[in-house]
Amino acid sequence: MQTDRATGYLSTLAGKVQFALGDEAIAYGALFAGCTFFGGYPITPASEVAETMARELPNVDGYYVQFEDEIGSIAAVIGASRAGAKSMTATSGPGFSLMQENIGYAIMTETPCVVVDVQRSGPSTGQATKPAQADVLQARWGTHGDHEMIAFAPNSVQECLDVMIECFNLSERYRHPVVLLADGEIGHLREKLVFPDPADLDLFPRGGFDAADEAGLVEPMRAYGEGNAVHITGSTHKENGMRDVVSQDVHERLITRCCAKIDKNRDNIIRVEERFMDDAETVVVSFGADSRPALGAVVRARNEGVKVGYFRPISIWPFCGERLTQIGKRVRKILVPEMNLGQLAREIERFVSVPVVRVSKIGGVAHSVEEVYQAIIENSRS
Amino acid sequence: MAGYVLGRAGTLAGLNALQTQSYGSESRGGACKSDVIVSKTEILELAPSGLDVFIAMSQPALDKYLPDISDGGSLIYDSDLVTLNTSADDAGNDSTYTFGISATDIAHKSFGHDVVANVIMLGYMSALTGVVSPEALRQAISESVPPKTVELNLKAFDEGFKKGEMREGELK
Numbered sequence: 001m002q003t004d005r006a007t008g009y010l011s012t013l014a015g016k017v018q019f020a021l022g023d024e025a026i027a028y029g030a031l032f033a034g035c036t037f038f039g040g041y042p043i044t045p046a047s048e049v050a051e052t053m054a055r056e057l058p059n060v061d062g063y064y065v066q067f068e069d070e071i072g073s074i075a076a077v078i079g080a081s082r083a084g085a086k087s088m089t090a091t092s093g094p095g096f097s098l099m100q101e102n103i104g105y106a107i108m109t110e111t112p113c114v115v116v117d118v119q120r121s122g123p124s125t126g127q128a129t130k131p132a133q134a135d136v137l138q139a140r141w142g143t144h145g146d147h148e149m150i151a152f153a154p155n156s157v158q159e160c161l162d163v164m165i166e167c168f169n170l171s172e173r174y175r176h177p178v179v180l181l182a183d184g185e186i187g188h189l190r191e192k193l194v195f196p197d198p199a200d201l202d203l204f205p206r207g208g209f210d211a212a213d214e215a216g217l218v219e220p221m222r223a224y225g226e227g228n229a230v231h232i233t234g235s236t237h238k239e240n241g242m243r244d245v246v247s248q249d250v251h252e253r254l255i256t257r258c259c260a261k262i263d264k265n266r267d268n269i270i271r272v273e274e275r276f277m278d279d280a281e282t283v284v285v286s287f288g289a290d291s292r293p294a295l296g297a298v299v300r301a302r303n304e305g306v307k308v309g310y311f312r313p314i315s316i317w318p319f320c321g322e323r324l325t326q327i328g329k330r331v332r333k334i335l336v337p338e339m340n341l342g343q344l345a346r347e348i349e350r351f352v353s354v355p356v357v358r359v360s361k362i363g364g365v366a367h368s369v370e371e372v373y374q375a376i377i378e379n380s381r382s
Numbered sequence: 383m384a385g386y387v388l389g390r391a392g393t394l395a396g397l398n399a400l401q402t403q404s405y406g407s408e409s410r411g412g413a414c415k416s417d418v419i420v421s422k423t424e425i426l427e428l429a430p431s432g433l434d435v436f437i438a439m440s441q442p443a444l445d446k447y448l449p450d451i452s453d454g455g456s457l458i459y460d461s462d463l464v465t466l467n468t469s470a471d472d473a474g475n476d477s478t479y480t481f482g483i484s485a486t487d488i489a490h491k492s493f494g495h496d497v498v499a500n501v502i503m504l505g506y507m508s509a510l511t512g513v514v515s516p517e518a519l520r521q522a523i524s525e526s527v528p529p530k531t532v533e534l535n536l537k538a539f540d541e542g543f544k545k546g547e548m549r550e551g552e553l554k
Contacts, residue, residue: 019390019399019522044405129405185428190386190401192393289428296426366428 002034006060007198014197022160022186023090025193026116027052029164030088032196034203035114036062037080037087039073041095044129045184046118049090070095074102074115081106081113082232084206084223086168090116092184093135094125096142103177104143105234107258110175110221112206114167117179118187121364130364131184133288134340136347139179140317146255148262150269151179151317153288157191163314165196169204170269174261175218181316183339185289185366212268217261262318271314272323276302280309282380283327285348286337287313289366294337297372306380313344321351328352333379335359337372383526384437384500385416391514391522392420400425413442420513435511437503438464439485453477458507460499462486479552481510483545493538501535502542509546516543 002010010032018024027049030038038053054064062085067073073089080087091099096117106113119135121127135142139151150170154160164180171178204210207220219239222230231241236251244250262269276298277283286294291312298310311327313320328334334352336345337359345358359375361367385401392399403416419425432452438444438459444466451457454477459466461482483506489499501523508516520536527535 017393019386019393019401188402188405189428190389190399191425192399292426292428299426368429368431369427370431 002036003061006034006036006062009059010198013195014199016195018193018195019190020157020193021048022154022157022182022189022191023048023118024052025157025160026090026118026164026180026182026187027056028193028195029161030086030114030168031056031060031062032161032198032201033086033165033168035086035088035168036060037077037085038062038064038089039067039076039080039087040089040091041067041070041073043070043092043095045120045131045187046090046092046095046116048187049116049118053090070098071102074099074106074113077113077115078102078106078109078111081111082109082224086112086114086172086206088114088116088168090118092118092120093122093132093138096135096138100138100142100144104145104147106177107143107147108145108234109232110219110258111177111232112168112171112175112221113177114164114171115177115179116164117181119181119183121184121362127364129184131188131289131366132339132362132364133183133290134343134362135181136316136338136340136343139181146259148176148259149179149317150174150176150262150315151181152271152314153181153183153316154186154314155288155291155312156186157189157193159314160186161193161196165201165203166271169202172204172206173208173210173213173218174265174269175221176258176262179317181288183289185339189289210268212265214260214264217257217264266318269315269318270320270323272320273310273312273314275310277309277311277327279307280331281307282333282335282376283309283311283331284335284337284372284376285311285313285324285344286372287316287344288339290337290339290361293367293369294372296369297337297376300369300373301376301380306376308376308380316344319347319351321347324348324351328354333357335372335375335379337361337367337375339366384504385418387501387504387519387522387526388418388420388514390526391518392418394521395514395518397422397514398425400428402429413440415443415447435507435513437507439500439503441465451478455479456481456511458483458503458510460485460503462499481506481546481549481552483542485542488541488545489538492541493534495534498535498538501538502545505539505542505544506546507542508539509543509550 121132389401
């Protein structure tokens with residue numbers, strides 16, 4: 001889908017070292033993934049994604065459109081994807097709330113697209129400029145009806161770029177919207193960023209199939225004007241795309257397949273990072289920005305002989321529950337530092353029988369290493 | 383801006399660097415703060431827990447963040463913008479090294495632009511602390527400022543560096 005000019009331009013960036021914002025890294029990840037359409041409405045702390053895309057998309061023969069609001073934005077993103085472009089939008093909590101209805105439409109119409117939510121402190125306008133990690137369950141269950149979800153949470157500027165490419169690939173591979181669940185802390189943090197060489201990237205082609213996946217769950221995507229008449233609807237439809245909103249079996253077949261294409265391939269989607277786990281008696285589970293001080297605290301406690309491990313879900317949805325069940329059988333306690341009041345902890349509790357301790361912090365400030373370290377020490381005493 | 387240049391220079395020097403800055407009304411002309419961590423090892427703190435170096439360019443900033451300086455850390459301030467109270471309580475703890483430079487005045491008189499005071503401060507800090515090499519800082523400045531102002535900014539940096547070298551011996 002990339003033009004020669006786009007590939008040429010991206011090749012000139014290969015290997016360049018930047019000192020960049022997480023938001024900028026997200027935008028460049030999209031460009032390297034082949035994104036050629038951005039539709040959005042600016043919002044702190046996601047505006048720098050839009051700003052970067054507005055500047056760079058013309059260099060890859062792409063289109064940037066600012067819409068009247070977030071609802072219009074996601075609608076256009078879905079339309080652009082249907083027209084053949086890899087498409088995305090970027091927003092934060094309030095805009096993410098507005099997009100939920102059409103995220104459901106993308107699920108139902110099996111339209112690939114990437115939605116970036118750079119989380120900020122809510123509900124509502126909340127602390128508009130401050131970071132949070134409190135949209136974990138909104139990302140999973142924000143839109144109505146039975147569905148699965150794919151969401152990733154990067155914890156460094158470099159990972160913003162790397163994971164964004166993965167989000168686009170998974171979106172195409174499973175014909176499903178994918179959420180990049182970033183946070184205002186990482187989005188507004190500057191760190192080293194190295195651009196990849198486009199020649200080294202493995203981009204998933206539209207309509208492709210990966211032999212590692214269970215067959216028959218994702219159908220190739222038909223494009224306008226190619227062969228069959230194409231009918232696209234958010235209403236329940238048969239395999240040929242035509243509406244049937246009354247037959248029980250048609251709805252059951254459609255929805256169970258749409259869920260199964262994620263659920264049965266979960267091992268091909270889930271990504272986690274584990275450190276110091278071999279002899280761990282306590283495990284710190286953390287994601288996104290807060291996983292940085294969490295790891296710092298684990299390293300510090302380890303240096304003092306505390307048997308503590310570190311587990312980070314890089315993919316938040318589908319959830320890595322089975323792996324945590326295994327871990328839960330051999331540890332005594334799980335601590336969950338997160339910038340919300342226990343959204344990840346609540347999910348972990350469904351999979352383990354050991355105590356899950358909430359180490360929550362809200363108010364727009366991430367944990368310090370010291371705070372998580374103190375929690376580890378308090379919970380490591382028998 | 384100075385925080386960004388310092389972080390970028392750290393990256394250019396092959397170190398790990400992390401930078402954040404205040405956001406909101408501050409970024410539109412009000413008071414502003416930038417945190418920078420430069421390290422040879424992986425950076426896991428998202429904000430510095432104690433400051434090894436604090437560059438103060440306004441009185442409210444000095445008053446607010448002075449207590450955050452670590453033991454043996456340095457306070458580097460623009461003496462045209464900041465008045466340092468000499469009582470021990472106000473000058474950080476006993477182990478704080480303090481270095482004042484008339485950066486705004488130098489910027490105005492030598493370069494005709496008050497705005498380069500922050501780059502003078504960077505040069506001064508570089509000479510005093512050696513936290514990032516002057517070469518990396520000069521490169522970061524060249525890549526960060528508008529092309530027409532590169533020479534002006536580099537001269538301002540060199541002036542600050544020279545002033546810093548004169549006082550380097552005071553830092554043990």
